[in-house]
Structures are given as structure tokens and as C-alpha cells.
Amino acid sequence: MAPESSTRPPRHFQRELGELKQRLLAMGGRAEERVHAAMKALVERDLAAVSEVLEGDAPINLLHLEIDTRAFTLLALQQPMAVDLRAIVAALKINTDLERVGDLAVNIAQASERYLRHRPVKPLIDLPRMAELAESMLRDALDAFVRRDPALAQRVLDRDDLLDSLKNQVFRELLTYMLEDPTKIEPSLDLILVSRHLERIGDHATNIAEDVIFMVEARDVRHHARLDAPPTIQ
Amino acid sequence: MAPESSTRPPRHFQRELGELKQRLLAMGGRAEERVHAAMKALVERDLAAVSEVLEGDAPINLLHLEIDTRAFTLLALQQPMAVDLRAIVAALKINTDLERVGDLAVNIAQASERYLRHRPVKPLIDLPRMAELAESMLRDALDAFVRRDPALAQRVLDRDDLLDSLKNQVFRELLTYMLEDPTKIEPSLDLILVSRHLERIGDHATNIAEDVIFMVEARDVRHHARLDAPPTIQ
Numbered sequence: 001m002a003p004e005s006s007t008r009p010p011r012h013f014q015r016e017l018g019e020l021k022q023r024l025l026a027m028g029g030r031a032e033e034r035v036h037a038a039m040k041a042l043v044e045r046d047l048a049a050v051s052e053v054l055e056g057d058a059p060i061n062l063l064h065l066e067i068d069t070r071a072f073t074l075l076a077l078q079q080p081m082a083v084d085l086r087a088i089v090a091a092l093k094i095n096t097d098l099e100r101v102g103d104l105a106v107n108i109a110q111a112s113e114r115y116l117r118h119r120p121v122k123p124l125i126d127l128p129r130m131a132e133l134a135e136s137m138l139r140d141a142l143d144a145f146v147r148r149d150p151a152l153a154q155r156v157l158d159r160d161d162l163l164d165s166l167k168n169q170v171f172r173e174l175l176t177y178m179l180e181d182p183t184k185i186e187p188s189l190d191l192i193l194v195s196r197h198l199e200r201i202g203d204h205a206t207n208i209a210e211d212v213i214f215m216v217e218a219r220d221v222r223h224h225a226r227l228d229a230p231p232t233i234q
Numbered sequence: 235m236a237p238e239s240s241t242r243p244p245r246h247f248q249r250e251l252g253e254l255k256q257r258l259l260a261m262g263g264r265a266e267e268r269v270h271a272a273m274k275a276l277v278e279r280d281l282a283a284v285s286e287v288l289e290g291d292a293p294i295n296l297l298h299l300e301i302d303t304r305a306f307t308l309l310a311l312q313q314p315m316a317v318d319l320r321a322i323v324a325a326l327k328i329n330t331d332l333e334r335v336g337d338l339a340v341n342i343a344q345a346s347e348r349y350l351r352h353r354p355v356k357p358l359i360d361l362p363r364m365a366e367l368a369e370s371m372l373r374d375a376l377d378a379f380v381r382r383d384p385a386l387a388q389r390v391l392d393r394d395d396l397l398d399s400l401k402n403q404v405f406r407e408l409l410t411y412m413l414e415d416p417t418k419i420e421p422s423l424d425l426i427l428v429s430r431h432l433e434r435i436g437d438h439a440t441n442i443a444e445d446v447i448f449m450v451e452a453r454d455v456r457h458h459a460r461l462d463a464p465p466t467i468q
Contacts, residue, residue, distance in 0.1 A: 089309070
């Protein structure tokens with residue numbers, strides 16, 4: 001293997017790394033679409049659209065496997081250093097996050113399927129706001145990855161508190177409905193679950209943003225660490 | 235960098251890889267301990283113990299950073315091939331899973347703190363069973379990693395359905411309590427959350443088990459893929 005990797009021109013490597021990023025963007029777009037479709041189906045009470053989300057997981061799972069394989073191949077064949085190594089490892093982690101976002105779209109559709117068996121608990125206002133916020137965080141985190149833009153990544157981190165406070169607001173409101181009317185308990189539980197799933201999508205966007213900051217600045221912002229650089233990596 | 239890495243003896247690399255695995259085991263032990271402590275505090279209604287879990291996240295976060303740095307260093311300096319490369323990437327992924335398990339212990343403690351403000355809804359039987367099952371899955375998944383044992387990893391995957399059915403049983407029972415008595419709604423919600431957190435700990439064990447099977451057999455069991463080996467990795 002070694003001779004092959006050392007004769008491979010850097011331009012070739014950069015092109016493959018560029019392709020890896022494009023596939024990751026495609027995966028992100030697909031994951032976001034599925035979250036969007038699940039929430040639209042819930043708001044519009046469209047059971048056929050719910051079923052489409054429930055059954056449409058295969059393309060994103062294939063992308064997940066493809067991206068993992070690409071990243072492994074780059075690691076194995078190219079023996080990358082420094083910022084490129086961090087970019088490939090970030091890609092592997094981001095790939096996992098995006099796959100989970102796809103799973104969460106399915107979870108939202110599962111909760112919606114149950115919810116739509118009941119009469120509406122209330123007009124859905126805050127949940128679509130949460131979804132919009134989580135989707136924009138995901139989009140910006142991926143843009144930050146491709147453009148190597150830590151300032152944009154930081155703005156993703158800053159929005160996580162807002163998502164959290166929306167989740168708490170949804171919870172308090174639904175609890176009131178449940179206490180007033182027992183027939184609303186079961187459907188309200190599913191709306192609470194949807195809010196948790198959206199919160200977790202925001203968490204995945206946050207993970208991606210942290211990976212971007214680590215990749216670009218070799219600085220670990222997780223756990224508020226104060227490592228200026230991982231000690232042994234150049 | 236290249237001359238240094240090529241002069242490094244393989245024995246040195248294997249020792250560092252062994253240390254990486256030992257640190258990962260320590261991290262897993264710590265994560266499991268915290269889940270166990272959170273559940274014990276809930277069952278024994280021990281608010282002081284709940285607070286200890288809430289405040290004790292720092293050691294696991296430090297381990298997370300340390301393991302990430304070790305894995306990066308091995309990737310950057312040693313240019314590993316084939317099974318070693320897969321082991322290091324698996325370590326990076328497992329590290330992320332274990333850090334999330336630590337977060338979930340905190341989430342269990344947060345729900346417990348709220349739950350303990352109320353009178354008990356019911357004797358807790360199924361939740362401790364879920365916790366025991368999730369902890370044993372985590373333990374076996376990590377053993378499978380260190381021992382490179384795909385059969386043990388497979389047995390972890392086989393137990394996930396049982397955890398899922400326990401979760402559904404907990405949900406149905408608590409729903410009955412909520413419908414009968416509105417004062418039980420709020421505390422029951424927190425128990426439902428605890429069951430979801432335990433389910434997610436099982437999901438992380440499942441992720442780890444899948445990574446082990448990929449590492450040992452270069453076969454991807456995620457998404458029921460039928461790739462005998464990633465095409466370009468030897």
C-alpha cells in the first residue's frame with residue numbers, strides 16, 4: 001500500500017476529499033428534507049406523507065455507508081496529515097450525526113402516526129418553530145464544515161439555548177392541556193416526544209459545529225476544554 | 235513526520251493501541267457506574283445521590299478528550315493499515331457513544347430530581363430491569379471490542395428488542411396511571427423520560443457492537459448492509 005499512497009498526487013487527494021464533502025452535504029440535505037417532510041406531514045395531518053417518511057430511510061442509509069467507506073479509503077490510502085486528517089475524522093463523525101438525524105425523522109413520523117389517530121390537542125405553532133430552528137442549525141453547521149468557517153459554527157452553538165427554551169415552553173403548555181383533559185394525555189405525550197426529537201436534531205447540529213471548530217482551529221470546544229491544540233498533532 | 239512514523243517499531247504502536255483500549259474500558263466503566271448511580275438514587279429516593287450524579291460529569295469529559303487525542307495521535311503518527319485503522323476509528327466512535335452515555339446518566343438524574351418532588355407513582359420494577367439490561371449490553375459491547383469478539387457483539391444486538399419491549403411496557407403502565415389520576419401525570423412523564431434515556435443507552439451499546447463487528451470482520455451490519463468488505467480497504 002505505501003508505494004501507491006506516496007505516488008498519488010496531492011491534487012488527487014484534494015479532489016477526493018472535496019467529493020467526500022459534497023457527499024456529506026448531499027446526506028445533510030437529505031436528512032434535513034426528511035425532518036421537514038415529517039413535520040409537514042404532522043402539521044397537515046397527512047397520514048400518507050407520514051408513511052412516506054417511515055418507509056424512505058434506505059437512500060440515507062446507503063449514503064451513510066458510502067461516506068464511511070470513502071472516509072476510510074482516504075485514511076487508509078492517503079495517510080493524510082494535520083488539517084486533512086482532522087477533516088476526514090470530522091467527516092466520519094458528522095456522517096454518524098446525520099444518520100441519526102435521519103433516524104429522528106423516522107421517530108417524528110412514528111409519533112405523528114400515533115398522534116393523528118386522535119383529535120388535535122392544539123394548533124401546532126411552537127413545534128414547527130423548533131423544527132425550523134433545528135433545520136437551520138443543521139444547514140449552517142454543514143455549511144461551516146464545507147467552508148471551514150468556525151464563526152458560522154459558533155453561531156450554531158449560540159442557537160442551542162433557544163431550541164432548549166422552546167422545548168420547555170412546549171412541555172409546560174402540553175402539561176396544562178393534559179391536566180385539564182385526560183383525553184389529551186396520550187396525544188400530548190406524542191407531541192412531547194416530537195419536541196425531544198427536534199431537540200436532539202439540534203444536539204447533532206451542535207456536535208457538527210464543534211467538530212468544525214476542532215477541525216479548523218485544532219481547538220476543542222467540547223466540555224469547555226481549554227486545549228489550544230491536541231498535544232501531539234501538527 | 236514521515237521518517238519518524240516509519241522508524242517507530244510496530245511493538246510501540248501495538249502498546250499504544252492497547253493503552254487506548256484500556257482507557258476506553260475505563261471510560262466505559264465510568265459511564266456505566268454513573269448510569270447505575272443515577273438509577274440507584276432514583277429507586278432509593280436519595281436526592282443527595284442525585285446531586286452527585288448531576289455534578290460529577292467532569293472526569294468522564296476529561297477521559298473523552300484524552301481518548302480522542304490518543305486516537306488522533308495514533309492516526310497521525312503511525313499511519314496504521316487495515317484492522318488497526320478500523321480499530322482506531324472504532325475507538326473514536328465508541329468514545330463518542332460513551333460520552334453520550336455519560337450525558338444520559340445526567341439526564342436520568344435530572345428527571346429523577348423532578349420526580350422526587352412528588353409522591354411515588356408506583357414501585358419501580360421495570361425501570362431498574364431496563365437499566366440492568368442496558369448496562370449489561372454496554373459492558374458486553376466493550377468486552378467484545380477489547381477481545382475482538384464478534385459473537386459477543388452479536389449477542390448485544392440480539393438483546394435490543396427486549397429493551398424496546400420493556401420500554402413499551404413501562405409506557406403503557408404509566409399511561410394507565412396518568413389516565414386514572416391527574417396528580418400522577420407530571421411524575422409519570424419523568425419516568426417515561428427515564429425509560430427513553432435507558433433505551434438510548436441500549437442504542438449506544440448497539441452502535442458499539444456494530445462497530446466491533448465492522449472492525450473484526452470488515453463487514454458492515456448497519457442498515458443490514460450486505461457488504462462483505464468495504465471495497466477499497468485491505
